[in-house]
Amino acid sequence: MKVSVLGLGYIGLPTAAMLALGGHEVAGFDVSPRVRAGLRRGAEHVADLEVRKLAVDALATGRLTVADAIDRADAYIICVPTPNAADGRPDLTYVHDATAAIAPMLRKGNLVILESTVPPGTMDRVVAGALRERGVSPDDVLLAHCPERVIPGAIVRELKENSRIMGGRTPEAARAAKDLYASFVQADMFETDCTTAELVKVIENTFRDVNIALANELALLCEELGIDAWEAISLANKHPRVNILQPGPGVGGHCIPIDPHFLADANPFLTELIQTARRVNARMPNHVVRRIRELVPEAEGGTKIALLGASYKANVDDSRESPTERIDELLREHGYETAIYDPVASGFKRPLAPTLESALERADALVLVVDHDAFRPIDPAAVAKSMRGRIMIDARNLFDPVRWERAGFEVHTLGRRSDAKQRPSQMGERQKRVTAGMS
Ligand SMILES: NC(=O)c1ccc[n+]([C@@H]2O[C@H](COP(=O)([O-])OP(=O)(O)OC[C@H]3O[C@@H](n4cnc5c(N)ncnc54)[C@H](O)[C@@H]3O)[C@@H](O)[C@H]2O)c1
Known part of the structure; x- marks a missing residue:
């Protein structure tokens, strides 16, 4: 399959490399010239040595290439940042802009996957919305949300070994995403709808935040109690x-x-x-x-x-x-x-x-x-x-x-x-x- 990966940061780069090593033809595109240049010089800007090696190995196969513009493909994977804006609300402009950028390339039946972590409803509001704005009917493509769960420091192992949630806007989209990730994911992949997948990912990190808050509150209390x-x-x-x-x-x-x-x-x-x-x-x-x-x-x-x-x-x-x-x-x-x-x-x-x-x-x-x-x-x-x-x-x-x-x-x-x-x-x-x- 021809795959275009947008965003070659902590998540996008190892995902692109895994897909290439799994046999797909992958064109990675990042808006940052620094990232593209770093990749062409042997991924020298990547601090995680395992990820760097993975990228170098994938580039050496010739199946991973660094593109200066988005290439036409069968599947598009979006791995762009989703920070909070200054007012604390989710900033989804990167997701919107990346989706809008691929819209002119899309053909009927293409697979569009969002990996970035997003608030529930983003696939429907922002991703489908950006396609409509560009004259593409979201019903003509397969839209899926496949959030990433890796832990920095063990990304290469966890990309293969972690189970994944495949959230499709339709069951067909979830299945198509699962088929693509099967080239490197060795664990279970669970199919669901895309809004549930969005919620699941956010629940996982919220669970950790709440648990850490309990530990922190206990720490403050213990300092007071002398324990x-x-x-x-x-x-x-x-x-x-x-x-x-x-x-x-x-x-x-x-x-x-x-x-x-x-x-x-x-x-x-x-x-x-x-x-x-x-x-x-x-x-x-x-x-x-x-x-x-x-x-x-x-x-x-x-x-x-x-x-x-x-x-x-x-x-x-x-x-x-x-x-x-x-x-x-x-x-x-x-x-x-x-x-x-x-x-x-x-x-x-x-x-x-x-x-x-x-x-x-x-x-x-x-x-x-x-x-x-x-x-x-x-x-x-x-x-x-x-x-x-x-x-x-x-x-x-x-x-x-x-x-x-x-x-x-x-x-x-x-x-x-x-x-x-x-x-x-x-x-x-x-x-x-x-x-x-x-x-
Ligand atoms: N870092 C993690 O451990 C981790 C784990 C799970 C999920 N996530 C989620 O994955 C998403 C990406 O996070 P990250 O840590 O990889 O971010 P990152 O900042 O390392 O990488 C994002 C890359 O996207 C590029 N980019 C921005 N807009 C673009 C566009 N329109 N087209 C092409 N490239 C574009 C940026 O230049 C950057 O290099 C976020 O939603 C994050 O919450 C991250």
Whole structure:
């Protein structure tokens, strides 16, 4: 089959490559000249090395090509961004514009698939609407929504192994989409209508947002009650039907902080829980900053905070909607000097420190925001030599508090009472037991 993939980002590129390796003739098109040029130079702009290799392998077959304009095809797959607009409402202009761009190419019976995550009703309102505006009857083509469920960091494996929802505007469209994806998806593919598929995808990310909000609320409560939230959640999860996620400094990325708004926007009155969860998670960077300000009051200029981690979560380069961005912004609004070190992140809005040492230089406190594996081996004794202060705040419960305390640090962990001075050894030992039990 001849396939045209629009949008060659985190999702579109590996999907295009998989289809090409699965035997289809795939023309990938991205509006960004930077992306097209990067792909032609061996996908050098792609930070995920597995995805880069997948793309290089697919390009080498000759069945994946990078196009400078949309090619005529049998099937079109749209993988464009779906951010929130400044007013918090879904911005579906990318979806609209991509659909409008393929409209002149369409012939009767072509398959048009939207992979981007969208609010329920988008296929009918925006996709079918954009086709009608361009004089194409949506009934003349097969329209399907096939949302993506991969986790950044394991995209290549999950593209093959995750089950998928094939939402067709007609049963025939769902079946046609399933046939196309069968070239690389090894798991179950469930056929349904496209509005249900839209809702299912958004429910999945909303479920995670609400669960994380519960963990975050418990963390705040535990700090007040003097209980270790990490221990309490770990013990609660020993229940066979309880699985609370981990607290943290906020929720980032292009999916979880955005998608719940798609439901809230559908009906603000019926989505109180979803909106509250979003607010709880959105306020976590403020809580981290509040704790920093209690521990390191800003002096007359020159108080410096070193932040570890800029991406939105561990071991991925994506820094869209990253909690670090908000923490950094708030700290600087309060007059702190900041330096951010992250050997993994790309695309962060401010320049990052080139080395850990340069970030730590003259720092009064160190705050771990992202639990990258690359941070695990950091030696607190070496950190102590570079820093001015001796405060370490761990917002992800990554570091062993006993080691840091031994190196002379006052250790504070999100979700745990800040009483390191009162019972350091007990806290450290207890923390070690809980962490060992969780691994
Ligand atoms: N990143 C993830 O882990 C993930 C997971 C599941 C679902 N999704 C969803 O997939 C969609 C895409 O996300 P992403 O992370 O791949 O975004 P991305 O920003 O990495 O990639 C989107 C690409 O589309 C290009 N683009 C924009 N308009 C275009 C057009 N009209 N024609 C051709 N190219 C165009 C952009 O230049 C960009 O390179 C979003 O709806 C997102 O919510 C993402």
